[in-house]
Amino acid sequence: MDDFYEILDLPRTATPEELGGAIRRQLRTWTKRTNNPVLERRQEAERRVKQLSEARKVLLDPHQRAEYDRRLEQSPHPAASGSERSSPSPDDEPGSTTWLEMAAHLLEQGDLPGASYAARQARDADLSDANAWIMCARLSTRLGKMNDANFEADQAIISDAGNPESHCARAEVHFRLGNWGEAYRSFRRAAQLAPEMEGPRIGLGSALLRLQRYEEAVAMFERLYADAWDRRLAGDRLGSALVEAADAVPGIRAPIGPGMPSPHEAAAMVQYLDRALQVASDKRLLMAARNRKMRLAPLAQRGTIMRNRGSQGPANAMLTTIVEVLKRGLK
DSSP, X not given: OOOHHHHHTOOTTOOHHHHHHHHHHHHHHHHHHTTOSSHHHHHHHHHHHHHHHHHHHHHTSHHHHHHHHHHHHHSOOOOOOGGGOSSOOGGGSSSSSOHHHXXXXXXXXXXXXXXXXXXXXXXXXXXXXXXXXXXXXXXXXXXXXXXHHHHHHHHHXXXXXXXXXXXXXXXXXXXXXXXXXXXXXXXXXXXXXXXXXXXXXXXXHHHHHHTXXXXXXXXXXXXXXXXXXXXXHHHHHHHHHHHXXXXXXXXXXXXXXXTOOOHXXXXXXXXXXXXXXXXXXXXXXXXXXXXXXXHHHHHHHHHHHHHHTTXXXXXXXXXXXXXXXXXXXXX
């Protein structure tokens, strides 16, 4: 079994505060590395994030930690190998490394022009390298060079149509351009190629929101939240989608007046907002959900009373569709 203490470089007597701080620091480091264009490095980062998420779940719960400590004491465990170190080794940093790895490192440091230069060097060294085209496309997108980004994303797919990251790169271009339908289709293709990857599904949920397919978007983010490595981040994504879905409820039919949802609509909106308050942790998001709920509460109470008396409003259909979407899966 994994020795989480050894991976975190902490003694078994470490306090919950020390453990939580170490886990947060390492999650920040390794989560950034999940976007590394080098497959082996990306897979290592994804494995590490999963391991750190499990460490957080176990070590920060007193009962689970006590049971884990007991099992760890009884089982032999070798020292963490180089592949299991939580902190980066010198070999992880660019030096005598490839241009592509240098581009990833510079991107991580926030040096977009430097990263773009290194990515172009990697591309020029091997025009058939899909990972180099992917990195070029993503950097061009972030730098606002959309013609270049579009061409580079196309070349990535030509080089390796079976690489989900190629389709993600194209989706990001379309997303930046506001082509929500094309972004959705590219993210969906990436998700089909790699259903275990989180990135394409996050992109799908975001595209669905832009397409105003709110019930499907919320269902997608609910699934991501259930499977998430980082529940706080996933909870904020879901909470944001729920607030957007709540705001969209009056659009199901012609509103009865500016800023005046019907009682049925208000009740449906509050259900979304209640869920957002359960899962979100971002202070601004929580404040937005609370303020909306406070304004809607009187109307929502009337809507609940009417619903309990058997008068169903059309807005409730939007919320109940989420259950149906979850059952049948995203088409």
